[in-house]
Amino acid sequence: MQNDLRRLSSILSNPILNTDSYKASHYLQYPQGTTAMFSYIESRGGRYDRTLFFGLQMLIKEYLCQPITAAMIDEARDFFSAHGEPFNESGWRYIVSRYDGYLPVRIRAVQEGAVIPTQNVLVTVECDDPEVFWLASYIETLLLRVWYPVTVATQSWHLRQLVRRYLERTSDDLGQLPFKVHDFGARGVSSAESAAIGGAAHLVSFLGSDTVLGVLAANTYYNKPMAAFSVPAAEHSTITAWGRAGEIDAYRNMLRQFGRPGAIVSVVSDSYDLFAALRMWGTELRQAVIDSGATLVIRPDSGDPRTIVLQTIGALDEAFGSVINGKGYRVLNHVRVIQGDGVNAESIEVILAALEAAGYAADNIVFGIGGALLQQLNRDTQRFAMKCSAVKVDDAWRNVRKDPVTDAGKRSKQGRLTLLRNRRTGDYQTVTFPLAWDARRIEGEWEDALETVFDGGKLLVDVSLDEVRARAEAYED
Structure with a gap:
């Protein structure tokens, strides 16, 4: 062999x-x-x-x-x-x-x-x-x-223009743009080479990626010490391994392991009941989140993307509060949301438009995009x-x-x-x-x-x- x-x-x-x-x-x-x-x-x-x-x-x-x-x-x-x-x-x-x-x-x-x-x-x-x-x-x-x-680079560049337009209308901070669309595509492609080549192409327009081979390809072929960055993040196995009765302990562990001033901690929270998890974050865990000094990023990973994002941000606003920025839109305190399910160019715009209509800045959301980024295209796309x-x-x-x-x-x-x-x-x-x-x-x-x-x-x-x-x-x- x-x-x-x-x-x-x-x-x-x-x-x-x-x-x-x-x-x-x-x-x-x-x-x-x-x-x-x-x-x-x-x-x-x-x-x-x-x-x-x-x-x-x-x-x-x-x-x-x-x-x-x-x-x-x-x-x-x-x-x-x-x-x-x-x-x-x-x-x-x-x-x-x-x-x-x-x-x-x-x-x-x-x-x-x-x-x-x-x-x-x-x-x-x-x-x-x-x-x-x-x-x-x-x-x-x-x-x-x-x-x-x-084609990957083209799609990501157009996504950047889309997100930038919403930031310009609703946000005071355009500096966050390079981190607004994160590459989740490695497991959804047909080969390691596709992950490397497509993952590198995404990094022309963005700085966030979990596709290690794509980052390495960008580093190697385009003379860059480090082309992209990531943060500690939970997956369902690291939450469900604690059992349903231990769900809150799994969340506490994430804060204990990674919650530091200035850090970003991403936690998938729909393993059982997203809304029950949001109540945990907003009650028993609220002070621990604030005291950690980190930014907690909640990942709802199922349901209709537009509806779930609005419900999640609304629940977090109720628990952690928000401030009104210079454009007149709300920005959450201490927490953000990353949507990684059902994400493509169309759903990104639908979600951003819904947030804007509800009075929330684009600051509150980051997108993780997988198959639609690296796999759901072909030579005939362009x-x-x-x-x-x-x-x-x-x-x-x-x-x-x-x-x-x-x-x-x-x-x-x-x-x-x-x-x-x-x-x-x-x-x-x-x-x-x-x-x-x-x-x-x-x-x-x-x-x-x-x-x-x-x-x-x-x-x-x-x-x-x-x-x-x-x-x-x-x-x-």
Whole structure:
């Protein structure tokens, strides 16, 4: 079993096998005389009209900055031979002998953290070595997975804008914004890699996470000592282990173990009867909460989210009291609520709107979001695609595109493309080059929004999470 696991790890780290089966046969399918290829990635639209670009650096560091080896080629040759696909062994051997195993492709991309309207080029991939021009398409499977961190980062950025609007209307403290949506998604994803990549993407916009692998990925791939933070929190097992008769003792233990001045202690309180638990917190335990100097965060974890949050905050207000802030909204004393059940973009807005209508500031609520954050999305959420848009045949570039009569929404772009940004207005526009690109640059108002991030095995841009966050914040409405 241990040998099998090591073997699986080896296979997963072989870029030649990190593709679709039919890609192995494509080198035989292009026109005679083809010597170069150009492809691009875009979001064709979807749930959001703008995407926050993030995650390409992770993919490049993990998969493209390692050289192809003879052993990898042997492994791929044996697999495809048994699998029923031809294999370009000489092409891959050429990469090892000519380039020391590093892929001779050039990748250009928008800056990570940039928020770009959909239907624009986000990434381009070009290979101009006639021997292996097909690489620009072969690595599509690997590179297009950037859809996942981009989509998670996009959703979290839009959630940040939503919560910020309610804070601006009801709160005196915008500084709490980065901690208002907390990542609970680790157990709900399909793999450890998803937890790492998606969890890191959420941290472009927020600083709270219980997804350890996501925090580690952000630290590792984006040069950050510590990308996110968490607090001691109870789960149902740590409460129910005391038995129903010992429920109040479980709560006392939480205060005893973690209740310190300035600390935050989160306690799930619906193991049996939420309303009975709220009475415990507001009577027998009230003074202990106050004396601890900590902020107690109650987590109701069942029931209709809007109704339960309002009832919980109302009960806590009655027990602990509240103050009226400068915007005229109530802020609870000593306690807060974290809603972690049934949380998504729609329920967050419903809850915040209900609190505002009831006269409570957004300060009183934090959201923990799990499956809706990291799992309940797919490549079609933002309709991501990577397509070849130009090939060089007989020393001349040829524009190519797909244009299906059955679905105009799948029409692809053609030509060698780049993305321009207007220095004055901030608008973006995808154009072909060199002619259209050069003409716009001459006008002086436009600049190239793509930069070369990878070339021939070398990572040319190594951005920090701090830079990504600052860039994303600059796009806030």
